[in-house]
Amino acid sequence: MLKTRITEILGIRYPILQGGMAWITGWQMAAAVCEAGGLGTIAAATMEPQELIEGIKKIREVTEMPFAINIPLRLPTARRAVEIAVGEQVPVIVSSAGDPLLYAEKIKRQGIKLFQVAFSVDMVRRCNQSGVDGIIAMGAEGGGNISRAEISTLVLVREVVNETDLPVVAAGGICDGKGLAAALALGAEGIQMGTGFLATREATVHERYKQAILDAIDTDTVVTGRTTGLQFRVRKNSLSEKVLGMEREGRSREEIDSFTIGSLKEAAVKGDTDWGSLMMGQVACMIRDIRPVSEMLDHIVSSAIDEIRALGRYIS
Numbered sequence: 059m060l061k062t063r064i065t066e067i068l069g070i071r072y073p074i075l076q077g078g079m080a081w082i083t084g085w086q087m088a089a090a091v092c093e094a095g096g097l098g099t100i101a102a103a104t105m106e107p108q109e110l111i112e113g114i115k116k117i118r119e120v121t122e123m124p125f126a127i128n129i130p131l132r133l134p135t136a137r138r139a140v141e142i143a144v145g146e147q148v149p150v151i152v153s154s155a156g157d158p159l160l161y162a163e164k165i166k167r168q169g170i171k172l173f174q175v176a177f178s179v180d181m182v183r184r185c186n187q188s189g190v191d192g193i194i195a196m197g198a199e200g201g202g203n204i205s206r207a208e209i210s211t212l213v214l215v216r217e218v219v220n221e222t223d224l225p226v227v228a229a230g231g232i233c234d235g236k237g238l239a240a241a242l243a244l245g246a247e248g249i250q251m252g253t254g255f256l257a258t259r260e261a262t263v264h265e266r267y268k269q270a271i272l273d274a275i276d277t278d279t280v281v282t283g284r285t286t287g288l289q290f291r292v293r294k295n296s297l298s299e300k301v302l303g304m305e306r307e308g309r310s311r312e313e314i315d316s317f318t319i320g321s322l323k324e325a326a327v328k329g330d331t332d333w334g335s336l337m338m339g340q341v342a343c344m345i346r347d348i349r350p351v352s353e354m355l356d357h358i359v360s361s362a363i364d365e366i367r368a369l370g371r372y373i374s
């Protein structure tokens with residue numbers, strides 16, 4: 059078994075967090091992860107308040123394990139989502155895309171565990187001041203919204219570990235035991251995965267989206283939004299080509315946003331893999347089958363332990 063400050067603080071069996079994914083990770087997916095030994099996360103980003111309240115109620119009905127609510131702080135839905143999560147006394151909040159100082163005091167006063175996603179070291183300094191319980195260092199290999207500087211996980215995790223005494227979770231480009239073992243070697247005490255969880259039986263994402271992950275090769279993802287400052291890693295398709303074309307023409311962020319608004323829902327819920335936003339990480343190229351969550355997590359942890367033991371062969 060692997061025991062780290064992450065398993066201890068969160069009270070979970072495996073040091074594995076399921077990343078919140080807007081339109082995709084509701085209570086069903088999160089509950090499956092909690093029951094399998096990881097930390098399941100409900101993504102609040104695109105939920106109406108009532109849907110979030112219902113989701114919290116439902117997850118509590120089906121699991122007694124701790125779970126998290128992910129709240130991207132830059133979105134207009136954030137304030138209400140924080141109020142709901144605090145009012146409902148959820149076990150964990152994972153804040154992302156914004157300043158952790160905004161709500162940290164309110165959250166911590168209620169005894170709720172708070173983790174913040176960091177793309178760079180500036181954010182780590184904010185985390186150190188804000189009383190968060192841990193930092194999720196997400197590198198640019200990851201799917202969805204990524205950092206402007208596009209710092210890779212290999213560099214970012216080490217940099218973050220050097221800047222804080224808080225436990226660090228590595229995210230971006232991890233889907234297996236070798237990835238978990240590597241993250242631990244870098245000084246992280248757990249991993250967060252997004253893309254890997256999309257390729258599971260329990261993932262409530264359209265089947266065509268899952269297939270697009272299975273079919274992806276290493277050169278299939280691309281970063282859009284470099285000219286507008288809101289970068290996303292997605293699988294190449296007609297939408298990504300169109301957006302990159304608009305960027306080359308120098309179109310404004312407003313024009314591009316108005317063209318892409320709702321496009322993740324089109325892909326994730328309606329299965330439009332051509333004109334929907336197919337957010338996924340580079341690691342999609344290593345995912346070749348759809349598995350039950352519990353099988354995937356058991357396998358990741360047991361193979362990480364094997365990997366760590368096997369590394370002893372290099373010591374003479």
Ligand SMILES: Cc1cc2nc3c(=O)[nH]c(=O)nc-3n(C[C@H](O)[C@H](O)[C@H](O)COP(=O)(O)O)c2cc1C
Pocket residue numbers: 076077078079080082101103128130153154155175196199200201202203229230231232250251252253254337338339340341
């Ligand atoms: C489809 C998709 C949607 C995502 N939505 C969110 C979100 O709503 N909030 C957030 O903090 N991160 C979001 N992410 C990032 C994930 O939570 C996670 O950190 C990331 O996927 C890890 O990298 P990986 O894809 O290489 O595993 C999303 C990622 C994907 C692939």
